[in-house]
Amino acid sequence: MNKNFKNALAFSILLLTSVTLFAQIEDKKGITAKGAEVVKVKDGFSFTEGPAINRQGDVFFTDQPNDKIYKWNANSNEIVLFREGAGRSNGLYFQLDGKMIAAADLNNELWEIDQYSGEETVLVTSFRGKKLNGPNDVWVRPKGGIYFTDPLYPRAYWEGIRSKEMEQDGKHVYFLSADRTELFRVAEDLTQPNGLVGTPDGKTLYVADIGAKKTWKYDVQEDGYLTNKTLFCEMGSDGMTIDERGNVYLTGNGVTVFDKKGEQIAHIPVPEKWTANVCFGALDRKTLFITASGAVYTVKMKTRGVW
Template sequence: MNFANPYEIVDPRFRALIQPNAHLRQLATGFEWTEGPVWFADLQVLLFSDIPGDRMMRLTPDGQVGTFRQPSHYANGNTRDREGRLVTCHHGTRSVTRTEHSGQITVLADGYDGRRLNSPNDVIVQSNGAIWFTDPTYGILSDYEGHVAEPEQRARHVFRLDADGSLAPMIDDFTQPNGLALSPDERILYVAESGSSHDPGVLSVIRAFNLSEGRISGGRVFAEVDRGLPDGFRVDSEGRLWCSAADGVHCFGPDGALLGKILVPEVVSNLCFGGPRGNRLYITATTSVYSVPLNARAAA
C-alpha cells in the first residue's frame, strides 16, 4: 500500500478532486471496528465509534486520542442536528439518542408499532429537522457488536423521525439497509444495501430515492461497489458520493459513474468531511482512522 500515492483514477474528473502530493495518513489505530465519524468544527475534534469496544473516541487533527464515552451502548453511526447536538445510533439499547448541550442524553426512538427496533445503524438529519436512520439487524446477530436477540420488526426499515416526534417506516425492501445521505438539494435520498455481508446473492449497491414534500418514491440503483460492500458514505457540495468499500473509498459522480478510488490498507466502514478548512476526508477503517485532504467539501 502506497500511502504517498493512494489514488486510482478511473474517470479524468477525479484528477481535479485530489492533491497528488497529499499523503494518506493513519491518525490512530488499535481499535476493534471503527465507525460513525462525525466532525465538530466548533471544537476542532472528530468523534467516532469503536463498536465492539463499546466506546466512543475523540480525535484531534494532530492525532491526540481520548475516550469520549464509555460505555457507549455499542454506538455505531453519529451525526449532528441543526442545533449542533450529537445524534447517535446504538446497537446495545436498540435506540437513537440525542446528546443535549447540557450533556443529558435523550432517547429519540427505541421502538415502532409496539416492538423494539432491530439495531439502528446510521443516521442523518434533514434541514427541516427530520431524522432519517437505517435499522438493519447487525447489532442483534451476535454479542460482538451488541446483544444477540431475535428481530421484532417485520422488516429492516429506513425510518424517518419527524421534528414532532412521530416515527414512520419509509422504506422496507432492503435486506440490510446501511449508510444513507441526502443530495445537496435534499431531493434525493441515497441508501446503501449491505446485505451481501451474509447473503452473496444480494447486490452491493447504493439506491437513490426521490424526495418531494415528505413523500418518497423510486429506488433505482445509483451505483454498485465492485469491492466488498457499501457501508457508510457522504455526499459533497457538488453532489458527488464518497463511499466506503473493501479496498478504500470510492467516489461516484452525480450521474453514478465511478470517478476514482482512495485506496486504504484496511476495510473501510465510514467517512466524513472535516478539518480546519472542511476539505479533509476522515476515514474509519477496521482498526484505524485515516485522513487525506481533497479538493472537495461536505454538502452544507
C-alpha cells in the same frame, strides 16, 4: 549477474510495483489534493465507525466493540475519549443545534447526545410495539427530521439481553419527524440497508443496500416520505458521505467515489481489511476522515465536504 539472482530481482521489483500500485490513490477528476496520501492518525481500536463532524470541524467517531465515542481535534490532530458507555453507538450525525444523533444498538435505540455534557436523550425505543432490529446509520436533513437504517447485525453483547432474531418484519429505513411525534418507514424493499446520506438541499437521499450490492437514490418529500427510487450504482456500502460537487463516497474496500451520475471517478485504498465509514472533517471541510477497522485515517482533499 546469474539467472537466479536476476529472477529474484525481477520478482522483487514486480512485488514492489504491485504494493505501490495498491497504495496509489486513483483520481480521475482531481478531487484529492495534489500529492495527497492516506495518513494513519491513530490505531489500537477494535472497530471504528460513525464519523460525524461538528461546526468546529472536529470529528466524533465510535469504537463500537469497546462501547466508546472518541473526538478528533481538527486543529491539533489529537484524539481524546469523549464518552464511555455509549449505548454501543454505531452511526453518528450532528443536527444544526449541535446535538449528536447516535444509532445506539445496545438496546436497539436512537439517541440524542449533548456534545458538551455527553448526556443522552433516548428518542426511539420501538416501532409498532416491538424493538428495532438494531439502528445502524443516520442522516439528519437540513429542515430537521432523521433518517436511519435498521438492518440486522447480531451482536455478541446481545447475549442475555435479548434474542438475536429480527425484531421487526424486515430490514427497513425509517424517518423520525423533526418534532419527534411521527416515526414511520420510508423504504421497505431492501435486502440489508446500511449507509445513507442526503444532499445539502435535503431533496435527495442515497441509501446503500449492502446486502444487494447496490446504492439507491430517492427524492425526499416535504413530509419525509421517499419517492422515485432509482438505481445509483452497482455497489453497496457500509458508510457514506457526499461533497460539494455532489460526488458520493462509498466504503468497504477502501473508499470508492462516484459522481452524481453514478460513474466511478476515484478510489482511495486504505491499508485495512475493511473500511467502515467516512466523512469530511476540519473547519474548511477538506480533510477526508476515514474509519477503518482498528484505525482511523485522513486524506487531504481538493473538494469540500458539506454539512
